[in-house]
Amino acid sequence: MTITERVAYLKGLAEGMKLDKESNEGKLFDAVIETLDDIALELTDVTERLDVLDEDLADVEDVIYDFDDDDDDFSDFYGFDDEDDEDDGVYEFECPHCHETVFFDESVFDDDDDFELECPACGAKLDAVFEDDDETDEADGDDKE
Secondary structure (H helix, E strand, C coil): CCHHHHHHHHHHHHHHCCCCCCCHHHHHHHHHHHHHHHHHHHHHHHHHHHHHHHHHHHHHHHHHHCCCCCCHHHHHHHCCCCCCCCCCCEEEEECCCCCCEEEEEHHHCCCCCCCCEECCCCCCEECCCCCCHHHHHHHHCCCCC
16 A cells, blocks of 8 residues: 555545544644645655656666677767777877877878877867887787788
């Protein structure tokens, strides 16, 4: 039995007892039952709102936590394909000002060394430093033949 149903039952009991609403006891019972009725209605309203919020939160959780790396929706959601990070032409930087991780497609880089990047999060200018993979591999002693 819900709280609203229980309050309705109490109202019925009070009416069945034919309490005199003009007596002190009758006024008290009537006020208590009306207060309980208001509380029950408010509680029902709050419960309904919490249910809606819970559903909305479940939708957000689905977007954030329930993706599969092999799912096509992952690449569509983030705007790039994460299958092969080295060869896909997407570069990752950490902004030294706001410390956000930002991604740039290789199309933003010119053939010459005179290009400027701007952090999409805070608007600060970024300096990009690239290392040649072949030089890095040779320095590590990993000659690939």
